[in-house]
Amino acid sequence: MVEKTLEKSWEQLNQLLESYRCTKGSMIPVLQQAQEIFGYLPKDVLIKISKELDVAISQVFGVVTFYSQFHLEPRGKNIIRSCQGTACHVRGAKAVLDAIRERLGLKDGQITTPDNEFTIETVACIGACGLAPCLMINDDTHGRLTAESVAPMIDKYYNNKK
Amino acid sequence: MELVKVTIDNKTVSVPSDYTVIEAAQIAGIHIPQLCYHPELTKEGACRVCVVEIEGARGLGAACVYPVNDGMVVHTNTPLVRETRKTVVELLLANHPQECLICQKNNNCELQTIAADLGIREIPYTGEKRNAKKDESNPSIVRDPNKCILCGRCIRACQEHQGLDVYAFVNRGFKTLVEPAFSYDLGEVTCTYCGQCVAVCPTAAICEKDDTEQVFDALGDPNKYVIVQTAPATRVALGEALGLPAGEIVTGKMVAALRRLGFDKVFDTDFSADLTIMEEGYEFLDRVVNGGTLPMITSCSPGWINFIEMKYPDLLPHLSTAKSPQAMFGALTKTYWPETQGIPLEKIYSVSVMPCTAKKAERVRPQLQSNPGIPDVDAVITTRELGRMIKNAGIDFKNLPEEKYDSPLGVSTGAAVIFGVTGGVMEAALRTIYAVLNEGKDIPGINFMPARGMEGIKEATVDVPINGNNVTVKLAVAHTLKNARTLMDKIRAGEADYHFIEIMACPGGCIGGGGQPQPVNAEVRAARTAAVYRVDEDKTIRQSHKNPDIIALYDNWLGKPLGEKSHHLLHTHYKEQPREV
Structure with missing residues (x-):
């Protein structure tokens, strides 16, 4: 059951990234929406976003840790x-x-x-x-x-x- | 570019209109202190140490990012400027460990120098201090975030020179740190250990791993027979660590200093650079004649090897299998030397002096053990570390006599010393390849100018007869990993029709290596490069295949290039280094 939801989340992430492809300055909206999909920003998701947006993972991590709205750990119900x-x-x-x-x-x-x-x-x-x-x-x-x-x-x- | 007139401290200079105040001040011969500014990196305006008064402007301006305009009047030395700079540095020091006396960068720290210049005698601010974890996870580079002043030079050097983005600012406000992604250790991310971050760090936040103590221990051990090799680029840079100007050739003094430090044999990596040319040159010919993987790419630069193993593992068959000169030399010290001198292997301690931090990591590669379980090189120290050892031993370097390397592993040609600059390995290889293919005839003029210079990617062609046909061999030379990436992407896309590519990880080649004395900038690199070519010109023998001791080594012991013994001792293999980020 859990597996299936996760699979769906990744599907949604791919759609999200597709819609932002080649859009400059899209990192923050992508991160926000990715967090909505997954509830937080897992490492794999950040790596995927880094690759797809062609922004270094260190830079993505820098942005995520700068804003308190982003969460690297799962959050409670x-x-x-x-x-x-x-x-x-x-x-x-x-x-x-x-x-x-x-x-x-x-x-x-x-x-x-x-x-x-x-x-x-x-x-x-x-x-x-x-x-x-x-x-x-x-x-x-x-x-x-x-x-x-x-x-x-x-x-x-x-x-x-x- | 249009010129504008700027008056700085009553001195008027004409400068291009895209200059900033700090660059105009340089032209005017006026020094403005700086920490985050580096002449070769994007200007950031982060540290505020370079503040100046600009007439008509509101408040003080940061000279590094303040653009000049015509008629601008600048004052760099007013009570307000001095007071402000002092406060800025006092605030930096309030969150900086007060341990200069026991710091690796003591006497070689830009923050320390500025604090001294500004006459800071107390730190009036007290408060919370950063308490971050030190990263000692790898053999090359040590990071101590507590000594970081957040200038961001390392971030920019890694990004702009190497295209790797290992570091970024992480967190915000007081908690800000410079860290790799996910706060991983350097050993866990795509860091090649090239050390360009070390080279630009103004404090001791990023340093080479200090291995001097273990070398001193070996030198003090009567049961050890300690051999040293010195890389080509060390002889034109070591002087800087000991108070001499950039580009001074100190080969003879370096040899003398190493003897006084107590090394039993002072040999030269230049010897094994000649050996590399023999093996790599013949390997290239073999690939061309027998249809091997082309383009063949040089394999001397360990930062580059780490890069291709991490980022382009599919292209590993392009790498020359010839070991680097350090590794070839290491192999000889643990096979040829004990065998021919009758010295027990376990007594031999093999040290190398390198301009490079990545060489420390190369040393521990499991592929580089001629005797299983025993590394071919026991310790690697950088040029900077040798400088410190010489000071530590109280050696009066400037007044040392010029001494010669020990024989036979200390005899080298001009082709070997140019390994230290971008284009040098290519030029050295061509000198030999051309002669081999032309019945021993020298390449016209010996020098191969298209390989020289500081352009990021150089291309050239040379005509040689192969199997009776005249073949135009296409060459490319790249330095910095950013340029290397451009070439690798071309190869991947099938758009590169080169035969032979030379790559060095550091700007300018090894003379600009991450283990060289600081500061490093374009002028320093130019001075070291010119010195390397002077050493080459002064050599009577300038082609590797004419080195009499190389010829003798093949005749008496190795056999022939690419022969069975060479294959075991002088060639290696590469392996993908997978990285999560």
Whole structure:
């Protein structure tokens, strides 16, 4: 089953590359769409893009690591965006973040749970300062959080997906 | 090009209108400090050390990228300029290891020189320091990203000279590093170890792997019989590492220095360059007469060999099977020499002095072991490393007498020394091939001018009689891997009707090798090249097949070129080096 989806993804990538063939300055849109297809940018995909666009793989890797929108590792089914903007910061966003990381059992530097259920990343502001400290899980916004209240909320998503 | 008048520090000069301020300043004889700027690479404007005041302009301008215009007035030495430069360098030093005293580039570091020139006495900024992994994964090149100032010269040298793009800027902001793709080690990517990144690095972020200690150890070991060979291009560059001007011929002093360092025999790679011509020349004739793979391509440059094994494995049958001069010499030191001198093989320690970082990697090729399990060459040091060893031993190089190489593996011809420059192997081969095909008659004028010069790809033809027919032999000479790629693509596409191609990986050939003293630029290369041709002109014998000791070696020991013994000892084979990226 998984094999089949992967095969389909590569087919889509080939179509994508075909549509951008000979177009100058197409690296970033190609990377963005490739990431949409695969969920992240696997090494093989980058090598393929490098060859097809005739851009050195070192340069492609340089671009991918420059922009935070690109991801080299698989991402979880649920994306948590924890706001660390000024308003959230002064109202204890760090403690909320620590509580989430502890709940998810993430080690230093890890951002995705081993079961691929959650990926957590920090953002500078989600425009909901009145609800500080706040975060987004997928498309839902949650506000006025505390280290105590955040854990059960996460569990709900975990259970939902089950 | 239209000329414009620019006044720099009250000195007015006329310069082409496409110049930048730094180039105009050079014409005016005014030195502007520089780190990311390199005269042969695209201008980047990254380091800001070259800032100057330009009348009428807002703020300071980076001289390396600021275009000149008519009537421009520039000041390079005002309190504001000095203060700004100082701050720029202080900020660079705030994230640079303070270990100059124990650094491989101590006394030979552009950052250190600028810090000294600007009179920096303290680093007022403290903060986070980069803590990246050192890459010591390969035999040739060591990378220490913590010493990198992100000038990007290595990125550009690899891209613009070699067309390989090994490096790129990775990450952003404070976390920025210069790294190969996927932060792989150099040994895992398509790096040929040519060392052009080493040659342009202003700090010790990219250095040759230092092998001087093991050579000193061997020299100090009474049970070792230490033999040294010196590559053609070392004799015109070593002086630069020891305070002499570029292009000074220091052959005799180098031999004297090597003796004082304690080498038991001081021999010359030039001898085996002559031997290479015999084997490669006869191989070429054999291919032409018997319908072998053509064009035949030279195989002396190990950066080039790595390149073709990684990038064009389908073209490997085009490579001459003749070993490189270093490898041929290594083979002799581990077979001929112990056999004829009655020295036990295990006592022999074979060292080579090379202008090249890739030669260190060539040394460990499993194909280059005349005695299974024993490498033919035990250590390779670059010209720079020999310079350091001479200083270390307290040898007063400038005042050394001129001494001669030991016999017989130290006798060489003018054809051998020109191996050090682009076109030289081709010219040396032609001198012999022509004579062999013309009943010993010399090629007119001896010199073969179409092979010379710094043009990226040179083409020429020469008429020779083969099997009673007059054949026009088509030749091509390329230096830098970018130009090599152009020729390889032509061969792949079936558009190349050459018979013989010479390729050297480095700009200008070995005289511009990655192991040569720094700095390297067009003038330095020109001076070294001229010196190589002077050495050639001064030789009484200028054709490899006339080297009396080569003739004797064949008569007494080897047999004949392409003979059975040669086949085992002097020829090799190549293997694809697959790389993921």
